[in-house]
Amino acid sequence: xxxxxxVFSLEDKSILVTGSTGFLAKLFVxxxxxxxxxxxxxxxxxxxxxxxxxxxxVEDEIASKxxxxxxxxxxxxxxxxxxxxxxxxxxxxxxxxxLGISDGNLINVLWREIDFIVHSAATTRFNERYDVALNINxxxxxxxxxxxxxxxxxRMLLHISTAYVTKEMEGIITEKLMELDELLLPKAEKEAELxxxxxxxxxxxCASNKTIMFFMKELGMKRANKFGWPNVYSFTKAMGELQVxxxxxxxxxxxxxxxxxxxxxxxxxxxxxxxxxxxxxxIISYANGEIACIPANLDATMDVIPGDMVVNAMFASMTxxxxxxxxxxxxxxxxxxxxxxFSMISDTTYKYLSIHPFTAKDGQLITVRKPFFFSNMFxxxxxxxxxxxxxxxxxxxxxxxxxxxRLKNKYNKHNQAFNNIMLMVKAYNPYTxxxxxxxxxxxxxxxxxxxxxxTEMFSFDPKPINWVQFLMDIHIPGLIKYGLN
Numbered sequence: 363x364x365x366x367x368x369v370f371s372l373e374d375k376s377i378l379v380t381g382s383t384g385f386l387a388k389l390f391v392x393x394x395x396x397x398x399x400x401x402x403x404x405x406x407x408x409x410x411x412x413x414x415x416x417x418x419x420v421e422d423e424i425a426s427k428x429x430x431x432x433x434x435x436x437x438x439x440x441x442x443x444x445x446x447x448x449x450x451x452x453x454x455x456x457x458x459x460x461l462g463i464s465d466g467n468l469i470n471v472l473w474r475e476i477d478f479i480v481h482s483a484a485t486t487r488f489n490e491r492y493d494v495a496l497n498i499n500x501x502x503x504x505x506x507x508x509x510x511x512x513x514x515x516x517r518m519l520l521h522i523s524t525a526y527v528t529k530e531m532e533g534i535i536t537e538k539l540m541e542l543d544e545l546l547l548p549k550a551e552k553e554a555e556l557x558x559x560x561x562x563x564x565x566x567x568c569a570s571n572k573t574i575m576f577f578m579k580e581l582g583m584k585r586a587n588k589f590g591w592p593n594v595y596s597f598t599k600a601m602g603e604l605q606v607x608x609x610x611x612x613x614x615x616x617x618x619x620x621x622x623x624x625x626x627x628x629x630x631x632x633x634x635x636x637x638x639x640x641x642x643x644x645i646i647s648y649a650n651g652e653i654a655c656i657p658a659n660l661d662a663t664m665d666v667i668p669g670d671m672v673v674n675a676m677f678a679s680m681t682x683x684x685x686x687x688x689x690x691x692x693x694x695x696x697x698x699x700x701x702x703x704f705s706m707i708s709d710t711t712y713k714y715l716s717i718h719p720f721t722a723k724d725g726q727l728i729t730v731r732k733p734f735f736f737s738n739m740f741x742x743x744x745x746x747x748x749x750x751x752x753x754x755x756x757x758x759x760x761x762x763x764x765x766x767x768r769l770k771n772k773y774n775k776h777n778q779a780f781n782n783i784m785l786m787v788k789a790y791n792p793y794t795x796x797x798x799x800x801x802x803x804x805x806x807x808x809x810x811x812x813x814x815x816x817t818e819m820f821s822f823d824p825k826p827i828n829w830v831q832f833l834m835d836i837h838i839p840g841l842i843k844y845g846l847n
Contacts, residue, residue, distance in 0.1 A: 364815045366397075371681045373400045376475045380456050380506060381483030382406035383423045385636045386522065386623070389673045390480060392429050392630060395448060396436075397819065405472060407454045407461060407483070416453045425449075428844070432630045456483045456502035461509050476513045478680055481506045482522040486639075488593040488789040491575060492582030493557045495598040500550045503602035507609040518614045520680040525619040525665065525693050527600040529590040531796045537619070537691040537804045539607050540600065547589060550601050557581070592792040612686040616679050620672045621695030621800060622793075625840040627668035627827065633840025635669065641793075642841050643786055645711050649720045651728045652779065656787050657742040658735045658794035660705035665697040665800055667824060668832075674820040678808055692808060696824035697799040704794055708733055710833040739791055743784075750780055 372394070381387045387406075394401055406424075410416035424430075425445055434441045452472070455462035463469050483506075485498045503521065510519045528535050540547060560581060564574050582594035591597035606615055624642075625635035638646055641664065647653045675694045682690070696702060712732055719727045736742040754776050761769030809823060 364813055366815045366819050367813060368677050368681050368816050368820055369398050372398045372677075374402045375477040376403040376405065377401065377478045377480060378405045378407065378452075378472060378476050379480045379482065380407045380461075380502075381481070381522075382408060383419060384482055384484075385639070385669060386620075386672060386676075387480070387482045388424055388427065388429055388636070389626070389669055390482070390676055391424065391449075392433065393670075393673055393677070395445070396433055396630065399444070399448075401448060403475070404449050405452050405476070406449060407452045407456070409455050409462075410453050413451065413453055416451045420449065420451050427636075429630060429634055456481075456505055457497040459505065459508075461505060473512045474514060477515060477517050479506065479510050479513070479516065479519045480522070480676065480680065481519065484522070484599065486595055488595050489579050489583065489785060490594055491578035492553075492585065492594055492598075493561070493578050495582060495594045496550065496553055496557065496601070499595070499598035500601040500605060501554075504550070504605040504609065507606055507613075507615075511609075511613060516614065518616060518680050518684065520676060521603070521606050521615060521617045522676070523603055523617050523619045524596065524599050525621045525695055525800050526596040526793075527603055527619065530798055531792060532798045534801050535693075535798050536801045537693050539603065539617075539689060539691065547600060547604060548585075550605065553585065553601075556585075593789055607689060610689060614684045614686070615689050616682075616684075617689060617691045618672075618676060618679055619691060619693050619800075620675075621665035621667050621693070621697070623669050623672055624666050624832075625668065625837045625844070626670040627832065627836065629670040632836045633843065635837075635840050635845045638841070638845050641666075641707070641790070642845060644790060645838065645841065646846070647783065647786065648711065648730060648733065649715050649728065651720075651722075651730065653783055653787075654731045655734045655736065655742065655745065656794060657737065657739050657791055658704055658708075659737070659797070660703065660708070660735065661797070662704040662794050663697050663796050663799055664702045664704050664707055664793075665695040665796075666702055667695050667822075668827075671822040671824065675805065675808075675822040677820050678812060678816070678822065682808055682811065690804060690808075692805045693800040693802045694805060694822060695800045695802065696827070698802045700824045700827055700829070701799070702829045706829055707833065708735075710830050711838065714834055714838050738795075739788070742787065746780070746784065750776075754780060 379387050379391065382391065391404060394404065406420060408416040408419050410419055437444045452463060452468065460469060483498065483502055485495055510516055564577060586592065586594050586597035589597065591600065603617060606617065622640050625633045644656065672694050675692060679690065679692050712730060715730045719729060722728050736745065754773060757769060757776065758773045761773050812820065
């Protein structure tokens with residue numbers, strides 16, 4: 363009987379996981395414990411003030427999740443004993459030297475014992491503060507590389523990036539590193555100096571925390587747009603990849619670039635997701651009656667992939683053969699194998715919410731209108747101003763004339779909602795007009811190398827997915843059940 367080479371290769375191995383309280387890392391930890399209970403140790407890097415707080419975070423944000431229900435059914439009362447026999451919590455932070463680990467003895471243990479590093483720590487907010495995004499997404503990648511080089515038996519560093527590090531929005535987008543060219547991408551150190559200079563100026567003027575936050579968000583968007591990226595997330599992740607490339611030498615590194623990650627397709631059960639992610643923000647806003655239109659091309663490529671398939675590709679890529687002359691890059695998405703257009707998401711979401719409408723705070727069902735779309739941002743902006751912004755301004759005038767605090771509060775609520783919608787639509791506009799497809803040649807080669815048992819246990823081929831059925835029966839119900847909670 364054929365055995366899983368992937369499962370066998372992970373027996374008695376020690377793995378350091380960053381971003382361990384995030385969506386992908388939790389799926390990775392769960393599958394590792396479920397399929398390879400003979401793994402030696404999972405070291406989970408967690409930001410916390412001390413070891414007690416870090417362990418509590420792992421208990422609350424990982425072990426207690428419904429995600430682990432299959433393992434809990436298997437081990438019953440012994441689940442916690444099994445979990446903690448395999449998991450060691452490491453207090454640290456990827457934005458700091460030596461990953462912020464202050465325990466010298468533990469650092470030496472990690473350098474001596476780690477076989478694999480899975481670096482999934484990131485901030486994925488499109489409009490994150492620039493200082494925060496640069497520290498986590500860019501310098502975090504640098505720090506993990508410097509730490510990895512001290513691990514004497516390390517077989518592979520798996521760096522989780524994003525397919526959207528590219529600036530290309532049309533044609534075939536290849537699985538290759540960007541050129542190390544400052545005209546395309548600035549030096550991270552120069553960007554850190556720019557941030558520090560602006561922060562000092564803001565502090566000298568006694569700027570409030572709210573003012574600093576808004577300034578840093580705007581600065582990040584300006585710098586991203588200057589160099590051709592649509593948002594601070596993809597911009598800082600691109601700089602992070604270059605940190606990995608510059609520091610690697612012949613060190614074993616693999617870069618995995620997922621596209622838009624949705625809920626699980628099959629494992630450990632269909633529909634599990636955490637939080638409202640990427641395109642799901644538009645779905646939820648539409649379900650709540652907040653928007654009925656956005657600028658979009660109905661033929662736009664919405665390259666999505668279930669979360670469990672991304673994790674399966676993580677397992678396959680980190681255990682594959684390694685060529686020291688190359689950095690393998692794998693696009694994990696669907697546009698080359700099973701194209702999903704924006705129109706299909708729009709139609710399916712409308713159909714689902716017409717059958718299963720949301721309930722408003724007053725108990726009334728929210729009836730969704732069939733969505734309509736603008737070709738670009740300008741007519742959408744005019745529409746939003748005429749239909750929403752002007753009435754909100756009238757409300758402010760009435761509130762001011764009547765000196766009504768109640769009406770002013772109502773104005774503030776509606777104005778904030780309007781601003782949030784406009785920020786969200788602006789952030790997603792490049793993706794609702796994207797006509798490019800992500801090449802998956804490397805990913806296909808990786809998949810074809812797998813034996814039949816591994817193909818069965820670690821499938822990441824989106825070809826068999828019926829997208830309408832997946833959205834109707836799995837993803838949207840899962841988003842409501844797990845994501846919103």
